[in-house]
Amino acid sequence: MSSIGLLSRTAVAPVSRDVHSVLGARSTTSVHRLRKSRRMLSRNHCKIAHGVGKREILPVNHQSISVTSTRMLTGRGFVRMLLCIALATTLYAEAFGQPIPGFGVIGGATINMPDAGFRQLGSFPSCCPEFTSGTGTGGQFGGWLERRIADRVSIVGRLMLSWDNVSFTDDESSFVADLRDTPRVVPALFRHQLQSSHAAIAIEPLVAFTLFDRTSLVFGPRVALGVSSRFRQTETLVEPADFGSFVGSGRVWIDNSGDIPSTPAVAAWLTSGLRTTFNLRSDESLTLTPELTYSYALNDVSQGADWKPHALRLSVSLGWHGSSLPPDTLVPTIQAPAIAVSEPVKPPAPKIRLKVYGINDDGTVIPDPIIERRETKVINLHPMLGHVYFDDNSSVIPERYLRGTDRAIRDTLTLTSMEALHGELAIIALRMKARPQARLRVGGMTANTATDKGAELARSRAEAVAAKLRDLGIESERIEVITGDRLFTATRMSDTSERVLAIEENRRVEISCSDEVVMGPISLGSIDISVFPKRIRVADSIVSSSPLTVSTDLRLDDTVVSIPRARDAQGASGDVDLTSIVTGSASRSLNVKVTATDSAGQTGQEVLSIPIRRQDTAISKTTRSGELQVERYGLVLFDFNTANIGPHHMLIINIIKSRITPTTTVAVYGMTDRAGSDDYNRLLSLRRAREVARMLGVKDVAVEGLGEDSPQFPNQLPEGRAANRTVIVELRSKAP
Structure with missing residues (x-):
């Protein structure tokens, strides 16, 4: 018989209790048994096998255990x-x-x-x-x-x-050792x-x-x-x-x-x-x-x-x-003789028939309406201002810009317009990292007043903005700090009562870049929710033999809204506006309940459920009006008291032109900040709108000057007034 060797489950090892082996020789057919302790029944017992002329594996000593349960239920x-x-x-x-x-x-x-x-x-x-x-x-x-x-x-x-x-x-x-011919390991x-x-x-x-x-x-x-x-x-x-x-x-x-x-x-x-x-x-x-x-x-x-x-x-x-x-399962009972007692016969409870109609904006009626709750993911393009405004005689970046920067670092797509305005430093830094050849120029200004003046203060403001950009990951050699008395166009007010507004706007730092993409418009995301039809009308018919008290309620989730009724007893309700009710809810149905109680205290009730269908879309637009798609762009910023379009505006103008098709209707609305008289601002906004319409090169453009009547940003802040010197371009075309 050939010599015996043993292998553990993972490697060759001396004889132990934790092995699997196969032993063999050529000459005989007898079976040999490796005698081991009954401890092999434990968790780490071994499995050893040997044979002559064939490969066999030894069993653990055990017995088959069979116990019959006596806890049985048929x-x-x-x-x-x-x-x-x-x-x-x-x-x-x-x-x-x-x-x-x-x-x-x-x-x-x-x-x-x-x-x-x-x-x-x-x-x-x-x-x-x-x-x-x-x-x-x-x-x-x-x-x-x-x-x-x-x-x-x-x-x-x-x-x-x-x-x-x-x-x-x-x-x-595991592994076993085959020693029948030449020793070897077998999986x-x-x-x-x-x-x-x-x-x-x-x-x-x-x-x-x-x-x-x-x-x-x-x-x-x-x-x-x-x-x-x-x-x-x-x-x-x-x-x-x-x-x-x-x-x-x-x-x-x-x-x-x-x-x-x-x-x-x-x-x-x-x-x-x-x-x-x-x-x-x-x-x-x-x-x-x-x-x-x-x-x-x-x-x-x-x-x-x-x-x-x-x-x-x-x-x-x-x-x-x-x-x-x-x-088939009635149980006989012995009943006492019934004593006839005359009781008044109650009238039947009120019976209600209920109908709900949808009402279109033009007054047409929709029977059996299905309410559509449309969620539109809107992507707006917002202009990059590139300004940071400072407090009087201060070179510390105001807190509103620091909060806006932190907010923009987390997410740029869901920013509001004001958050984007205050988070521009983070957006500029993000774009600079993607365009390594771009260079920034950061220039500081003062209001040139008794308390806010001097080149040192102007440079300190520029250095503060440059330091913040370096904190956001922009290398120092890519940032040039510049100062000067006439570095940028100063804001000047002809009305002395508004001179304080000009002072606020001149305490600023302006940022420009060698790469126009870095200072290009910002994409902002939001969700517009619209409801169709916007109104419903509840009509009921009630059969009752006595006077009634009637109430009508709308139930959506945990919200209950009572509907005013045209008549106290029965009939049609007034039109109910669904916009505020449905917009904030994710429910799939709106329940309309009419309850009628007669003079005897008997109550009838009817409930009608109106399905709500949700539609989610992702589009680059702000509004759908019927079958029209409406896009609005607020992408052109003007210097104070000017209507001139310069080379830096052309990137924005070209974006708008790319969205215009032969069937698109174009409208241009000019706007201003609050500085100046109403008449002057209306004329200035009209000049701005006409200049943008001329650059778009489209015939039959509707042009209107809104002046300061429809501000897009708060006029109380200098950056808000600067952002309001804009033009809104509205494109109308058939919705896809």
């Missing part, structure tokens, strides 16, 4: 128990004058989703696997009772017989499998909360008394597939079966899910209810094993609801 007995409970409940309700609760049967399938991490069950021997994830199916069947305790709340009790099967598999890669694969079956009687005391008309949320505990819990655990040599065996037991090493040890007497879960009820009869006495629930286990299946039996359950219940028993 299906017939369980059904009898359900019938007894249902009959006792109905007899009790009849005897004491209580309404009979709804009852029925429930059954369904279970998808077992165990969360596990264990190596063995109790003291049963197991060689090194770790069972972490398993799969399995099962089912349940039983009965239920349900009683409504509030308008939208019911209590549900269930008694069920459940059965579940779970399977775990863990493949263990091996050992498959550890654990299969379990469980039967239990489960009780579910649940709460059902109605969410919609027929849909409810159910939640509560699930408690189960185990009837049986069985398992079988095997370890099988899978590879090499063409040779090798465990001596005495073929290719199966471990084969244990029996009751799962140390199972809890009572197991608990937390259960929640949704159900939808369908009426099988017009009087709602017979219902069919599909249900999907998830049960989160609170106990382990076996003490000492990390094994939580979570489960997803799909069930269907058949139920009967009524104030008396079905004909």
Whole structure:
């Protein structure tokens, strides 16, 4: 016989307890057994094999364990128990004058989703696997009772017989040594499998909360008394597939079966899910209810094993609801002779017929409307001002610019116009990093007043802005700081009462760049929400034999809006504007409720649900008007008291020209800041609008000067006044 060598699972090693080996020689066919201690049954036991003339693997000394559970419950007995409970409940309700609760049967399938991490069950021997994830199916069947305790709340009790099967598999890669001819290492694969079956009687005391008309949320505990819990655990040599065996037991090493040890007497879960009820009869006495629930286990299946039996359950219940028993289960009762008592006959409760109409802007009526809530993601182009304004005799960058810079660093697309105006330093720095050849010029100015003047103050302001740009990652050699008395055009006011506005605007730093893209317009994002139709009208017809008190309400989520009525009794309501009601809600329906109460206190109610359809679009525009697409650009900034278009405006003008098609209608609106008289500002804004229209080169352009009447930015701030010296270009074309 050839010499014997051993290999561990991961490398060649001396003889140890944790090895897999195959031994062999050519001359004989006898089988040899390596005698080891029974400690091989422990978690780290070894698997040794040898053979002569063939390759075999020695088994661990073990025995097959089979235990028969005595906790059994027949299906017939369980059904009898359900019938007894249902009959006792109905007899009790009849005897004491209580309404009979709804009852029925429930059954369904279970998808077992165990969360596990264990190596063995109790003291049963197991060689090194770790069972972490398993799969399995099962089912349940039983009965239920349900009683409504509030308008939208019911209590549900269930008694069920459940059965579940779970399977775990863990493949263990290892090595064996083949010493039959020339010693060599052969890869091996050992498959550890654990299969379990469980039967239990489960009780579910649940709460059902109605969410919609027929849909409810159910939640509560699930408690189960185990009837049986069985398992079988095997370890099988899978590879090499063409040779090798465990001596005495073929290719199966471990084969244990029996009751799962140390199972809890009572197991608990937390259960929640949704159900939808369908009426099988017009009087709602017979219902069919599909249900999907998830049960989160609170106990382990076996003490000492990390094994939580979570489960997803799909069930269907058949139920009967009524104030008396079905004909085939009536119980005879002895009734006392009835004494005739004359009671006044109550008139019938008010009956309501309800209709809702949509109203277009032109007054046309839409029967059976569907409300459309349109969300438009708007991308606007906003001009880059390139100015930083300072306080009197100060070279400290004002706080509003620091906040704007921090905001722009986080996100530029969702900035508001004012945030973009104050966050320009961050946007300039971001663009400079993308264009390494660009160079900046930063120039400081003063107001040249008694308290705010001098080249030193002007340079300090420019240096403060340059330092902030360096903090944002721009190299010093790419920034040129310049100063001078007439570096930029100063703002001058002819009206002495407005001289303070000019002083504020002259305390500034201006930024220019060798690359026009760096100082190009800023893309800003926002969401416009529109509602169509904007208005609805509620019309009702009420039949009643006595005077009425009528109310009409709109309900959207938790918001209730009362609708004024044209008549106290019945008829059409006034038109209701939906814009403020629907815009801020993500609900899929709007409920209209009419309630009528007669003089006898009887109430009739009718509810109509109007669907809300959401439409989301991503477009570069600000408005849709019917079938038109409207784009507005505020992209041209002018110096104080001028209407001149310079070379630095051409990038912006070309962007607008690229959006114009032969069918586009163009309108240009000129604007100014608040400095100057109303008449002068209107003429100045008209000059600016005409100059932009001339540069666009489009015929039939509508031009209007708005003056200071429609400011886009607050005139209280110097940067706001500078940004208001602009022109708005509006393009109208057919929406795509």
